[in-house]
Amino acid sequence: MGLLSDPNRRRALISLLTRLNTPICIVCYMAGVAWFMGLAFEPFTLRTYMSENAMGSTMVEERFPAGERALATGREFSAHKKRTGGMPVEWLMKTMQAKGLEVFTQRFSRTLPFPDENKERYMVRGTNVYGILRAPRAPRTEALVLSAPCSPGDNNNQAVGLLLGLAEYFRNQIYWAKDIIFLVNEHDLIGMQAWLEGYHHTNTTGTFCHSRGGSIQAALSLELSSDIITSLDLVLEGLNGQLPNLDLANLFYAFCQKIGVLCTIQGKLQRNDWDSVSGYSHAVQTMMLMVMKQASGRPWGDHGLFLRYHIEAATIKGVNSFRQYKTDATTIGRLLEGMYRKLNNLLERLHQSYFFYLMPSLSHFVSIGYYMPAFGLLAVILLLRALDLWVQLSTPPQRTEDGVTDIEPVRGVLSLLTPLVISHLTGVALYMLPIRFQEMAVEHFPVSETEAVVLTAIAVYTAGLALPHNTHRLLSGEGTEQGWRVLKLVAVLYLAVLLGCTALINFSLGFILALTLVPVAAFVTPHVPKVLSAFILVILSPACTLLFSVFFFQELQEMPISFQDGWLLFLSVISQGILDHSLYGSLVYPLITLLVYPCWLLFWNILFWN
Amino acid sequence: YVRGIFKNLHGWFINCLRYLFCCFQDRAGQFFSSGHTNNWAVLVCTSRFWFNYRHVANTLSVYRSVKRLGIPDSHIVLMLADDMACNHRNPKPATVFSHKNMELNVYGDDVEVDYRGYEVTVENFLRILTGRLPPSTPRSKRLLSDDRSNILIYLTGHGGNGFLKFQDSEEISNVELADAFEQMWQKRRYNELLFIIDTCQGASMYERFYSPNLMALASSQVGEDSLSHQPDLAIGVHLMDRYTFYLLEFLEDIHPASKTNMNDLFKVCPKSQCVSTPGHRTDLFLRDPGSVLITDFFGSVRKVELTMETINLTDPIEQLESAESGELQKEMHTYADQLPVSEIIHQKPKQKDWHPPDGFILGLWTLILLVFFQTYGVKHLKHIF
Numbered sequence: 001m002g003l004l005s006d007p008n009r010r011r012a013l014i015s016l017l018t019r020l021n022t023p024i025c026i027v028c029y030m031a032g033v034a035w036f037m038g039l040a041f042e043p044f045t046l047r048t049y050m051s052e053n054a055m056g057s058t059m060v061e062e063r064f065p066a067g068e069r070a071l072a073t074g075r076e077f078s079a080h081k082k083r084t085g086g087m088p089v090e091w092l093m094k095t096m097q098a099k100g101l102e103v104f105t106q107r108f109s110r111t112l113p114f115p116d117e118n119k120e121r122y123m124v125r126g127t128n129v130y131g132i133l134r135a136p137r138a139p140r141t142e143a144l145v146l147s148a149p150c151s152p153g154d155n156n157n158q159a160v161g162l163l164l165g166l167a168e169y170f171r172n173q174i175y176w177a178k179d180i181i182f183l184v185n186e187h188d189l190i191g192m193q194a195w196l197e198g199y200h201h202t203n204t205t206g207t208f209c210h211s212r213g214g215s216i217q218a219a220l221s222l223e224l225s226s227d228i229i230t231s232l233d234l235v236l237e238g239l240n241g242q243l244p245n246l247d248l249a250n251l252f253y254a255f256c257q258k259i260g261v262l263c264t265i266q267g268k269l270q271r272n273d274w275d276s277v278s279g280y281s282h283a284v285q286t287m288m289l290m291v292m293k294q295a296s297g298r299p300w301g302d303h304g305l306f307l308r309y310h311i312e313a314a315t316i317k318g319v320n321s322f323r324q325y326k327t328d329a330t331t332i333g334r335l336l337e338g339m340y341r342k343l344n345n346l347l348e349r350l351h352q353s354y355f356f357y358l359m360p361s362l363s364h365f366v367s368i369g370y371y372m373p374a375f376g377l378l379a380v381i382l383l384l385r386a387l388d389l390w391v392q393l394s395t396p397p398q399r400t401e402d403g404v405t406d407i408e409p410v411r412g413v414l415s416l417l418t419p420l421v422i423s424h425l426t427g428v429a430l431y432m433l434p435i436r437f438q439e440m441a442v443e444h445f446p447v448s449e450t451e452a453v454v455l456t457a458i459a460v461y462t463a464g465l466a467l468p469h470n471t472h473r474l475l476s477g478e479g480t481e482q483g484w485r486v487l488k489l490v491a492v493l494y495l496a497v498l499l500g501c502t503a504l505i506n507f508s509l510g511f512i513l514a515l516t517l518v519p520v521a522a523f524v525t526p527h528v529p530k531v532l533s534a535f536i537l538v539i540l541s542p543a544c545t546l547l548f549s550v551f552f553f554q555e556l557q558e559m560p561i562s563f564q565d566g567w568l569l570f571l572s573v574i575s576q577g578i579l580d581h582s583l584y585g586s587l588v589y590p591l592i593t594l595l596v597y598p599c600w601l602l603f604w605n606i607l608f609w610n
Numbered sequence: 611y612v613r614g615i616f617k618n619l620h621g622w623f624i625n626c627l628r629y630l631f632c633c634f635q636d637r638a639g640q641f642f643s644s645g646h647t648n649n650w651a652v653l654v655c656t657s658r659f660w661f662n663y664r665h666v667a668n669t670l671s672v673y674r675s676v677k678r679l680g681i682p683d684s685h686i687v688l689m690l691a692d693d694m695a696c697n698h699r700n701p702k703p704a705t706v707f708s709h710k711n712m713e714l715n716v717y718g719d720d721v722e723v724d725y726r727g728y729e730v731t732v733e734n735f736l737r738i739l740t741g742r743l744p745p746s747t748p749r750s751k752r753l754l755s756d757d758r759s760n761i762l763i764y765l766t767g768h769g770g771n772g773f774l775k776f777q778d779s780e781e782i783s784n785v786e787l788a789d790a791f792e793q794m795w796q797k798r799r800y801n802e803l804l805f806i807i808d809t810c811q812g813a814s815m816y817e818r819f820y821s822p823n824l825m826a827l828a829s830s831q832v833g834e835d836s837l838s839h840q841p842d843l844a845i846g847v848h849l850m851d852r853y854t855f856y857l858l859e860f861l862e863d864i865h866p867a868s869k870t871n872m873n874d875l876f877k878v879c880p881k882s883q884c885v886s887t888p889g890h891r892t893d894l895f896l897r898d899p900g901s902v903l904i905t906d907f908f909g910s911v912r913k914v915e916l917t918m919e920t921i922n923l924t925d926p927i928e929q930l931e932s933a934e935s936g937e938l939q940k941e942m943h944t945y946a947d948q949l950p951v952s953e954i955i956h957q958k959p960k961q962k963d964w965h966p967p968d969g970f971i972l973g974l975w976t977l978i979l980l981v982f983f984q985t986y987g988v989k990h991l992k993h994i995f
Contacts, residue, residue, distance in 0.1 A: 054661050061843035138698040175846075177698035341846060345660055345699060 014391050021388045025381045025522050032377035036511065039371055040283040042274035045364040048250045051352035055251060060341045062259070066165050067330025071227055074161020078154065087150045087186040092129045095164055100171040101131030101182060104210050108194035113435050113582045114449040118572055126186035128195045132213050133167060135176040143213030144343055145313075146336070147183035147192070148222045149302050158318070158329065159224035160184055166333055170340070177344055179213035185302065192302050193584055200309060218248065218343050218350065219313035220336070221302040228326045229318035231262040231269070232335075234362065236314055238304035239580075240587050241294040241506030244312040245350040246357050246365060252314065253362050255338045261327050263362055266290060267319070267557070270361045283360040285556050290358055292553045295508035296573075297588035298580050305584060312350045356507065368507070375503045378514040382496040385522050389489040393482065415483050416490060419605045423598035426464045431593040433460055434578065453578060454571045461543055464601055468608035484526055484609040491602040492521050498595055509588065512549070513596060516540040520600070526609035533607055541600055542592050546573065646760040646801045649910040650753060651676045651686045654735060656767030656776045658692035658727075663847040664838050666694045667708045668766045668808055668854040670716040675861040676762065679909030687738055687753055689725035691767075691777050701845055708850050708858065724751050732782045739763075739790045741799060757798035762806070762907045766854065769809030771832055772817075788818040795821040802895070804907040808853045810835040813889040824894045825902070827875065829853030830886035837885050852884045864904050866911055872899035 003009055038044055050056070073095070080088035089105060096103045106128045115122035134140065146166065148159035167182045185191035196202075198209040199216075234252050236243050249265075256263035264270070266289040273279035293300055301315025318332065356368035434456040441452035495517060503510025520540050524533065538544060550570050554561050561569065580586035653676070655669035673688055695704050695717045706717040725734060737743050738753045755761055767774055773781040794800055805826040807815050812828030819826060829836045829851070838848035839855045850858075856879035864870060876890045876899070892899050905911045 054659065056661055056847070059841040059843055060846045135698060137696075137703070173701070174703070175699050175701040345846065347659055 017384070018388055018391055021384055025384055028377045028381050028384075029519065032374050033515070035377060036371070036374040037284065039358060039366045039374070040287045040360040041280060042283065042360075042364060044370070045360060045366050048246065048253060048363055048365055050247060050250050050254060052247050052346070052350060053352070054345050054347050055247065055342045056345070060338050062334035062338045062341075064166070064169050064330060064333040064337045066169060067162075067328055067333050070162045070165025070333065071158060071329050072161070073164045074157040074159075077160045077164075078157040081150070081157070086152075087127055087129070087184070089127050089129055092184060096129070096131035096167065096182065099131075099164065099168045101133050101167055102211065103129065103131045105129050106195055106198050106207055106209055108191065108198075108207070110190050110194070110583070112579060114438055114453050114575075114579075116575075116579055117448070117450045118576065121187070124187050124190050126191050126194075128183065128185045128191050130181055130183040130195070130209075131167065132211060133170055133176070133180040133182065134213075135179050136174050138177045138179075139214075140179055140212075141214040142178040143181050143216045144178050144340060145181045145183055145216055145219035145306075145311075146222065146340070147185060147219065147302060148224075149188045149191075150184050150186045151188065155225045156223055157225070158227060159222040162224060162329055162333060162336075163222060165329075166336060169333070169337070175341070175344065178217060180340070181213050181216070188302055189299060189305065190583060192305050196305055196309060216306070216309070216311045217346055219303060219306045219311055220339070221313065221315040222318075222336075223301070223315060224318040224332070226318065226320040228328055229320050229332070230323040230326055231264050231319045231321070232256065232327075232332070233264045233267055233317040233319050234314055235301040235303070235317060236265070236359075237290065237293040237300045238307040238313070239299045239584055240297050240308075241508060242304075242307040243294070243355065243357065244303070244307060244314050245355055246353040247350045248312050248314050249359070249362070249365075250353065251339055251342055252316070255335050255342075256362075258338070259331060259335050261331060261335060262323070262325065264319070265359055265362045266293075268361075270363060283364075287358055287360040287366075289553075289556050291508040291511070292549060292556065293508075294506060295512050295549070295588075296577075297506065297509065297586045298576065299584065308585075310349065358507075371507060372503075375499075375507065375511050375514060378511070378518050379496055379500055379503075381518050381522055382492050382499075386489055386492045386496070389485050389492070393485050393489065416486050419487060419602060420490070420598075422467060423464075423601040423605065424594075426460070426467065426601060427594045427598040430457060430460045430464070430597060431590060433457075435582075450575050451571070454574045457574060457578075458543070461597070464597070465538070465604065467601065468605045484606050487602065487609075488525070488606050491599060491606065494602075495521050495599050498599060502591065505587075509591075512545065513542070516542075516545045517596070517600065520603050524603045524607050526606060528607070530607065537600075537604060537607060542596050546570065645758060646906065647758040648755070649681050649685060649760050649762070649907065650755045651681050651762040651764070651908075652689075652738060652753060653686065653762075653764045654689040654730065654766070655691055656730060656765065656774060658777055660694070660697055660699050661847055662692070662767075663694050663706070663845070664850050665766045666690055666692065667706050667716060667850050669764065670706055670721065671708045671714075671850070671854060671858045672764050672806075672861075673721070674716050674718065675858065675864075676908055679861075679864060679905060679911075680866055681908075681910040683722045684750065685910065686722075687724050687751070688722065689730045689735070690723050690727075691730040692727065699846075707842065707845065708855070722750070728777070730777060732776050732780050732786075735776075735782065736786065736790050739799075740793045741797065753799070755799050758801050759799070760907050761800045761803045763803065764806045764808075765815075766808040766851070769807070769811055769815065771811045772814045774807070774809055774815060784815045784818045787815060788820060791819060791824060792821045795823075802897075802902075802906070806857075808836060808851050808857075812836065816891050819891070819894060822894055823896055824891075825872065825899065826891040828889045829879070829884065831889050834886040853879050853886075853888060856883055861904075861908065864908065866905060866909055868903075868905065870904045872902045872904070875904060 003013075077088065077091070080091040093103045093105065107126070108128065109123070109125040111123050112121065132143075146163055148163045149156055150160065163182055163184070167180075170176065170180055183195060185195055195209070198207060199212060201208055234249060236249060238244070253263060262269070266286050268282065268286045268289070271279045271282050274283065299305055301317070303313035303315045306313035316336075354365070354367045358366045358371055360366065434453045437456060438449050438452045441447065441456055442449055445452065445455075447455065499510050499514050499517070501510075502513065517540065520537055524537065547566075547570050550573055551561070551566050554566070554569070577586070577589045581589040651673075653669050653673050655665045657665045669688070669690060673686065676686060677683070694700060695706050704717065705715045708714050708716045738751070741753065743752055753761070765774060767776070769775060772785075773783045775781050791803065794803070800823070802823045803825070805816060805819075805824060807827070808829040809815075811830060811832050811834065813831045816824075816826035816828060817832075830853075837852050839850045839852045841848045860875070860878045872892075876888075879888055881887050895902075903911075
């Protein structure tokens with residue numbers, strides 16, 4: 001007889017499962033956390049290597065000579081920018097045309113749902129300028145993009161200067177097999193979004209791009225704000241936690257090593273002492289920074305929006321800190337030239353290396369096959385709990401003292417449906433109300449629109465906590481033992497599916513949510529002490545997880561902040577999340593409000609079942 | 611006494627003449643020793659894409675050597691799977707270099723490519739070898755060899771144990787190649803054939819040959835990779851493979867009159883230079899490799915010797931008297947077996963895996979069953995029968 005079809009054995013297994021459920025769950029949780037922490041331990045990681053055969057090694061000869069001229073162009077750009085008070089469109093067009101590119105502009109305008117206090121903009125109007133370097137002998141079927149943002153003030157002038165210098169140098173070479181598009185975008189991400197939509201003809205926040213270069217194979221975004229740098233930082237995280245192909249990071253690292261420029265990721269320098277505690281904690285910090293950035297779902301550089309179109313893109317930031325060894329613009333130009341020559345050799349899009357990975361340092365990575373088990377162990381807890389509940393539900397009800405048993409055939413489903421619907425309606429309210437009622441809130445309260453939106457969100461969130469007492473008054477009578485078990489079974493399975501799907505798309509977000517929500521799901525019943533459990537539940541709710549993450553993120557970046565600043569930062573994070581969703585289509589805000597929060601409310605409901 | 615000396619001198623002179631005469635006969639013998647009258651070359655590069663620049667450079671350098679040594683374009687079938695000279699990524703258009711610092715442009719200005727781009731397929735290659743081409747195929751795309759042709763076949767690209775990859779989408783196996791050569795033999799399409807292959811695990815490609823008069827060279831043994839030689843930073847790719855690089859250097863020293871033989875060719879690119887171990891196979895070849903000149907395959911040599919000596923051909927031609935008509939003389943004629951194939955080929959008997967005899971297995975199972983039923987009781991037996 002098979003293991004599961006033999007009733008004796010099945011009974012033995014089930015009793016094992018129900019007896020040892022809690023210990024196994026605890027062990028799994030510890031194992032999951034330990035596995036995750038162990039990912040940063042260097043012997044468990046792999047060294048990065050170039051997977052794409054066409055890109056080969058770094059054997060090109062870089063000959064870019066004109067770094068100083070590029071910086072002079074950058075200074076000119078900065079002067080013109082000050083004069084026009086925005087993007088110096090005519091000057092850029094003239095300069096690009098003088099260098100031999102085909103120049104086009106794109107106008108765009110966007111109204112944010114509410115003013116963005118971080119960047120101080122509400123109704124945005126701008127122009128993107130892009131010049132296309134046509135490949136001398138190739139058909140116009142493929143393109144590469146080099147972009148630099150036009151930022152207000154003194155930022156990124158050198159980036160635009162270097163971009164123009166490289167454009168002039170690239171124009172004199174004959175070995176380009178793809179068109180190269182040099183893009184200067186205004187209003188960073190909003191401009192980039194408008195340009196991408198216009199290029200791919202997907203939406204109409206701006207006008208369509210007049211001229212194209214074919215399908216874009218790879219893109220690099222430059223951020224350079226000083227004449228001399230000490231290190232180059234690579235930013236990979238994009239919208240919704242999407243990452244470019246690891247080969248792009250490998251290419252960057254290979255060239256950094258060849259040219260001898262100091263390269264970092266997450267702003268942290270690589271260390272060689274992996275077996276010491278401080279070395280290990282350094283790697284853990286780097287990895288946690290990447291996890292935090294990925295979980296936030298925002299694009300952390302102008303490159304972040306390219307990834308959605310399956311264009312591998314990364315941002316290279318020049319950092320000037322207090323170090324002895326300085327690198328000049330010519331060297332950065334050579335590095336970019338080498339990278340573009342290698343990308344030029346590509347025959348297909350980058351696909352040979354990993355798309356899902358974590359990097360504890362620039363030369364080591366952990367692929368999805370290695371980090372998924374950490375999440376899997378957490379998800380197993382939910383499945384074990386579900387099995388336990390299923391067993392409890394299917395054992396015949398014990399006879400009460402007077403021999404009357406409760407019979408709950410059909411009523412179970414109906415009583416189940418009510419909490420579900422109400423929780424989800426609360427979620428929908430949390431999603432829609434803040435933006436819709438900001439005018440009303442501004443009328444009645446002395447707050448700005450942004451504050452109104454954020455505070456409405458928090459208000460709706462807290463109001464949801466008061467629900468269980470209300471739903472029970474709606475129902476006839478109180479809940480039963482069967483009722484809460486069924487609800488918990490459904491909730492646990494719902495959470496498992498939700499977290500699983502989230503972890504597939506954005507592992508960091510799924511893992512962080514799992515870390516806090518899985519213990520909630522596992523231990524909550526109506527019979528645990530109410531006040532303590534309520535407190536723990538609130539601490540582990542998504543909003544508080546976000547609050548703690550904000551503080552943790554600041555700690556990791558070695559810029560710890562006080563509680564007031566942290567609270568303000570928390571509010572701005574919420575507003576940025578809502579803005580990201582409406583501007584670029586980030587999925588974190590709808591996920592939390594429409595799916596995770598209702599799920600958490602179900603558990604809150606279970607806690608107050610009686 | 612003087613008469614004696616004169617007689618001696620005369621005798622010595624006659625001996626000298628005889629010796630020279632024998633020399634001439636020997637040289638004349640040598641003149642007729644290699645049985646070929648024309649040379650062909652089939653040079654194939656099987657891989658496309660810019661990063662396989664070195665395979666095209668390999669093939670073109672062999673083409674260049676072969677042409678320099680006298681084989682005309684009409685007798686060379688050149689198959690290149692991709693166009694490197696006019697690739698968009700080539701910073702020096704219309705050139706293919708084989709040495710770094712761009713010393714030697716093997717593309718030249720008189721290259722004639724017969725099969726280009728997607729025309730280089732396994733099917734086309736086999737059709738060239740066996741001659742089964744549609745009637746509309748132009749002459750430049752045919753291998754019009756006969757039974758007196760020495761053919762050089764050079765293959766390069768990416769390969770593995772027993773196969774060679776064509777164009778990133780198909781493969782030719784060593785069995786197919788051996789069968790193609792056997793077809794060529796049976797159709798008398800070659801006199802002798804030299805097969806050179808420069809790929810990873812190239813020796814596996816000539817393992818299966820079984821037709822006579824084949825000599826094969828490969829750049830690496832089974833399980834070894836053939837390595838590329840040197841990158842050029844300005845162009846950004848590796849320019850040549852090691853084996854062909856040293857082969858080219860070796861061939862640059864060969865001129866149409868050189869007497870270098872195959873044993874020197876086998877020594878090209880030892881392990882210290884090539885990292886892989888080149889291999890060769892001569893067991894199917896009738897002549898001793900030491901007596902085979904390089905120019906027998908790589909060049910098209912017309913050796914002309916002017917001599918004033920008369921050479922006696924053995925078996926003087928006699929005119930037969932015509933038979934009387936009326937009586938038909940019937941004689942049984944049989945074709946002489948010119949090339950007794952069965953004697954030449956020594957094939958190793960195929961090693962079959964050893965199986966224990968069937969009866970043994972049956973007996974063993976019967977024994978097991980009997981022991982089983984003995985221990986557990988005979989009453990179970992009736993459940994079976």
